[in-house]
Amino acid sequence: MDLPSKEEILGTWRALSGQTEQEGWRTIVLVPEGVCALRAGRCFPSNEEGLLVRFGVGGMGPLSGLPVATGFKVEKIRLGENEEWLALIRQPGGSLDLFATVVVDLVSALLQCPIQDDRQLLNVFMKRLRAWMSFMKKGASVLGPEAELGLVGELYCMSILLATGCPAESVVESWIGPMDGLQDFQPGHGAIEVKSTLAKAGFPASILSLEQLDDSVRKPLFLCACRFSVDPAGVSLPARIASLKEQMDEATAVAFGFALLHAGYLDAHADSYTRQFFEVSARYMLVDEKFPRLIAGNVPEGVVWAKYEIDLDAIEARLYPAGTVIEMIGMN
Numbered sequence: 001m002d003l004p005s006k007e008e009i010l011g012t013w014r015a016l017s018g019q020t021e022q023e024g025w026r027t028i029v030l031v032p033e034g035v036c037a038l039r040a041g042r043c044f045p046s047n048e049e050g051l052l053v054r055f056g057v058g059g060m061g062p063l064s065g066l067p068v069a070t071g072f073k074v075e076k077i078r079l080g081e082n083e084e085w086l087a088l089i090r091q092p093g094g095s096l097d098l099f100a101t102v103v104v105d106l107v108s109a110l111l112q113c114p115i116q117d118d119r120q121l122l123n124v125f126m127k128r129l130r131a132w133m134s135f136m137k138k139g140a141s142v143l144g145p146e147a148e149l150g151l152v153g154e155l156y157c158m159s160i161l162l163a164t165g166c167p168a169e170s171v172v173e174s175w176i177g178p179m180d181g182l183q184d185f186q187p188g189h190g191a192i193e194v195k196s197t198l199a200k201a202g203f204p205a206s207i208l209s210l211e212q213l214d215d216s217v218r219k220p221l222f223l224c225a226c227r228f229s230v231d232p233a234g235v236s237l238p239a240r241i242a243s244l245k246e247q248m249d250e251a252t253a254v255a256f257g258f259a260l261l262h263a264g265y266l267d268a269h270a271d272s273y274t275r276q277f278f279e280v281s282a283r284y285m286l287v288d289e290k291f292p293r294l295i296a297g298n299v300p301e302g303v304v305w306a307k308y309e310i311d312l313d314a315i316e317a318r319l320y321p322a323g324t325v326i327e328m329i330g331m332n
Helices: 006-016 096-112 118-137 145-163 168-174 237-245 250-263 267-272 322-329
Strands: 024-031 036-044 048-055 072-079 083-090 191-197 204-207 221-236 276-287 308-311
Touching: 006 024, 006 036, 006 096, 024 048, 024 072, 024 096, 036 083, 036 096, 036 118, 048 096, 048 118, 083 096, 083 118, 096 118, 096 250, 118 250, 145 168, 145 191, 145 221, 145 237, 145 276, 145 322, 168 250, 191 204, 191 322, 221 237, 237 250, 276 322
Parallel strands: 191 221
Antiparallel strands: 024 036, 036 048, 048 083, 072 083, 204 308, 221 276
């Protein structure tokens, strides 16, 4: 099935535009009835653009916490007498271009999803919406150079985990950094925090809290220190993402896409990421009582928060190969 483009969605809304005092929706079918039905529409008399989605032939039942984000809202509506739909509606002041991007992404996610159960597909839709909310909170713009490098490092660590034989589904599930996790990966009973640098000498690593290098909750805790150079022989962020998706089944790739949105990455911005990162080295350092760190158990009484920097090249720490790290964490 051909996926509608952003230009086609915008054209549909223009065709439906008009002035009327009669309340209700004018819609055009994007996808006929199936596991889900999709329509583009306008709500009158406010003349707001929207995407209407219907899952299955029955009602959706009670839904709590419908997403509301800068630029759009979600409401449960009825068309006709008994048809229950979810309506994603652009809010006044919200960017029409960005809203159209959200709509195209949601339509693509639903039509390409291998799930054929209407309740599970509804769950996919809601997760994708919440990922968009997270993306918009981060500014809905291209990642800055530092954030781009940080994401490249996390994806490089992911590729190393996959190369050791870890299942792609488990690796993606363990990647909680984009969801504001304390560490970037929490596989098995342990954790991995990733730090990246382009520095040729020294390795400055910013530690953002007293909890980030605290292994009292999840143990063992490793710090993965990734050094890159910007080099034509390297790999860009979009190419790295595409390579990882090739190693995933459809369902895992969908979950990976959710996490990327939470991280602030949008496929539509791919052309903006032109730097090519060459992997110079990656070290797995055990964070234990000998590792120089500030945690709640070793700072003076009254200190409740701290942000600090460690030069990872200036310290001695026990190093482990990736395969041993996976065994110690219990991911296999």
